Amino acid sequence: MEISPGILLQSINNPDDLKKLSREQLHQVCDELRQYIIDVVSVHGGHFAASLGVVELSVALHYVYNTPYDQLVWDVGHQAYGHKILTGRRDNFPSNRKYNGLSGFPKRSESNYDTFGVGHSSTSISAALGMAMAAKYKGEDRKSVAVIGDGSMTAGMAFEAMNHAGVADSDVLIILNDNCMSIDPNVGALKEYLTDISTSPTYNKVRDEVWNILGKLPIGKKFSRDMASKLEAGMKGMVSKSSNLFEALKLRYFGPIDGHNITKLVDTLKDLKDIPGPKLLHIVTVKGKGYALAEKDQTKWHAPGLFDKVTGEIFRKKIDSPQPPKYQDVFGHTIIELAEKNNLIMGVTPAMPSGSSLKFMMEKMPDRAFDVGICEQHAVTVSAGLATQGMRVFCNIYSSFMQRAFDQAVHDVAIQKLPVIFCLDRAGLVGEDGPTHHGCYDIPYFRCIPHMVISAPMNEQELRNLMYTAQLDSNTSPFVIRYPRGEGVMPEWKTTFEAIEIGKGRKLKDGKEVAILSFGHPGNFAQAAIRELRTEGIDPAHYDMRFVKPIDEALLHEVFSTYNKVITVEDGATVGGAGSAVLEFMSEHGYHAEVKRLGIPDRLVEHGTLKELHRECGYDAQGIAEAVRSMVKDRITVSAGSITMLG
Incomplete structure (x- = not known):
């Protein structure tokens, strides 16, 4: 299904194209960008509500700042779809989160507009501050902007970064995107604090008026800023009890402003570009903005899967029999x-x-x-x-x-x-x-x-x-x-509790020539491989180890006393993992066997479906069967007058 962007969005291949448009056209750009995200994600999947909530912010940032020279850092990255579309990845956006396609998060190797790779929360302020400090040291007039949600702001790392930013004397702007949500609703005292600011903006209103008046006086920018700062200090105790947290950390606080008012955002960002030093802009947005169902149930629509954009029906696999739970x-x-x-x-x-x-x-x-x-x-x-x-x-x-x-x-x-x-x-x-x-x-x-x-x-x-x-x-x-993401293997899963001896594995079947030692869920891949191999006359033993530490030494003595070919299978890094523990046991006890470790290799594995990635890493059922065949490749099967080499 071909999805076409709107007429203005079609013309934007990079932020320079965006800057050619008039301010009045930005409203249409936002509408088209929001609709394009809805169209693509409904058909191809991905994170959803977060990017809808920052459409106006994404447009305003690239309209005002000279990206990628100016450094823009997104926290977590769930909300960066609009950013990606505006920075040369519009036509490739349907490949988002697909095997060999675009990453679902900002990624430095993907685009020079992605200044910092993210995926976990609360790193943006530290990264942007580091960029700002480097710009100052090198004498570059380069702006650094961090966009962080109120959920990410709850993490200690964000507070550590703000504590440093206030005294680092670097030109960094922190944009606090306040929508009362991360994936689930936010919790804690910070949520109540931000609610107090956004619902009682007396101090901010008075200060904005002071800055506006002084900015229009013919007294010079530096003098007007110094005077405004002194007036702000005098006002704090009189008109606000809730503005002190960020300013106590020596961050100039601005806002809160409507994060969906593109004109206000553009004007505010242009003003803040001229104000040096560390500062924080507080914007209030709605996660899922522009799609009513996502606005109503933001957790459900964080990453809903495929859905009908008109009716809102989320497509699920139709099943006729009981399925294993997650x-x-x-x-x-x-x-x-x-x-x-x-x-x-x-x-x-x-x-x-x-x-x-x-x-x-x-x-x-x-x-x-x-x-x-x-x-x-x-x-x-x-x-x-x-x-x-x-x-x-x-x-x-x-x-x-x-x-x-x-x-x-x-x-x-x-x-x-x-x-x-x-x-x-x-x-x-x-x-x-x-x-x-x-x-x-x-x-x-x-x-x-x-x-x-x-x-x-x-x-x-x-x-x-x-x-x-x-x-x-x-x-x-x-x-x-x-335990892994996704479904297990037992539709009738609610079994009676039984204690397990700590450090005790179990033998699932005896076999010949080769023993498979599996750790965790990949044991089910091993069972499927064994079923296939038995049709070829190959009959490996299978042990479910259960524990990596303490490892079952009695079981391993049995394995290495019986088999001289061993395969370990795990859903984890092979370097230092469960297979390494088996090798250490073998070395310490003087056994000699051929051991092949299957698991996640010593490299970064990119994104794709689980089936695709298990196949790539070679520890799905097919990969395990191939490993067993390679170990018994010298055995020749003679069948029906033909000779077939297994391997």
């Missing part, structure tokens, strides 16, 4: 079952209650399940604090987000040997979100930490049993349970 939903419902039996259980997530499915517990047990905001470090340490008081805490974090809290996992959990239970959602490859979201590294970085238990369920029943085991009084260690 692993995240198994977690979400299982923690409630466990909490109903154990009143010490609590749940914590950093701003992902829907994505992790902790929302079910938050609705049913609001005093025992908490969204702490986009604050992974805080999520881990507050879990540790709860654990010191005897609580059994399930700290539910995406694997790639957990990287941000490595220090806390070491110092606040492991060193104190607190039994915090880390449920790592989206472990392994995640698909269309690409390398910023792949959960590749949790096994290597957790495996080197003393006291850590690291486990991976092969299916929904195993996930339930590992959760049950982790919360028992007999477990006194930090306990990692990693």
Whole structure:
């Protein structure tokens, strides 16, 4: 299906083309840009509501600033679709998030307009400040702008950056895009603070009037700015109690203004270009602006998949039989079952209650399940604090987000040997979100930490049993349970709880010549490969290891005493991963075998469907079967008078 942009948008191949238009034409550009995003995403998929909310801001920034010479940094990047379309990627936009297509996030290797690669929140102010400091040092008249949402502003890194920006004496503009949303509704005191500012703008109104009057007086720009600054200082105590947070950090605060008023945005940005030093512009927007359903339910329409843009029907696969649930939903419902039996259980997530499915517990047990905001470090340490008081805490974090809290996992959990239970959602490859979201590294970085238990369920029943085991009084260690994005394999998943011996794997089948050791969900790929191989007369053994640490040494002694060809399979980095743990065991105990490790290779894996990426990395069923064949390639099968070399 061919999707055509509007008549003005067709003429914009870069920001220079945008600048050729009159201010009056910008309203039409915004309408066409918003409609083009709706048309493409409805057919091809992707993030949706966030980009609709910043259409006017995207147009205004590229209209006013000299990009890419002026540095524009988007936080997270969910909202950067308009930016991409305006910067030479309009015609290729339908390939967004597809295999070998455009990235769903700003990416330096994709365009020089993407000044900083992003995918996780709260990095924009630090990056833009660094750019501004470099420009000052090199004597360049280069502007640096960071666009950050109020959800991302809750993270500690954003406050660290603002604290530095206020004293760095660099020309950086922070645009606070305030829509009361990240993916789920924002939480915490900052949300209430920003609401107070946006609903009580007395101070800002008075100050704007002072600046406007002084700017029109024939007294020189520098003198008028100095006088305005002194008047501002005198006004603060009289007319505002809520404007002090940013200005206490020595950031000049402007706003709040309507983020959907393109004329006001252009005028304001032009004025701010002439004001040196660190400053913050507060704009108020609506996530999903221009598409009524997205405005009404912003979480649902953050990334809805394919949909009918007219009726709003979101297309789902039609199914006639019971289907396996998503692993995240198994977690979400299982923690409630466990909490109903154990009143010490609590749940914590950093701003992902829907994505992790902790929302079910938050609705049913609001005093025992908490969204702490986009604050992974805080999520881990507050879990540790709860654990010191005897609580059994399930700290539910995406694997790639957990990287941000490595220090806390070491110092606040492991060193104190607190039994915090880390449920790592989206472990392994995640698909269309690409390398910023792949959960590749949790096994290597957790495996080197003393006291850590690291486990991976092969299916929904195993996930339930590992959760049950982790919360028992007999477990006194930090306990990692990693599971992938997407569906499991068991339509009838609600099984009876059974404790699992920590560090104990299981033999699924005996075999000949080759043993496959699988860790987690890829064990299902191994089973499919074995079914195919048996039709060819090849019969590998299969072991579900369950635990990477402590690894099942008795099981490994059996494997290496019986087989001299071993294949390990994991949905994680092969460098330092589960396969590496097997090699270390083999070396330490003097075994000699041919070992092939399958998993995520030592390179960045780009975006695509899970099926495409598993195939590329070679640990899908086909890849496992190919690895087994290569190990037995010297065996010749004679059949029906013909000779076929397997390999």
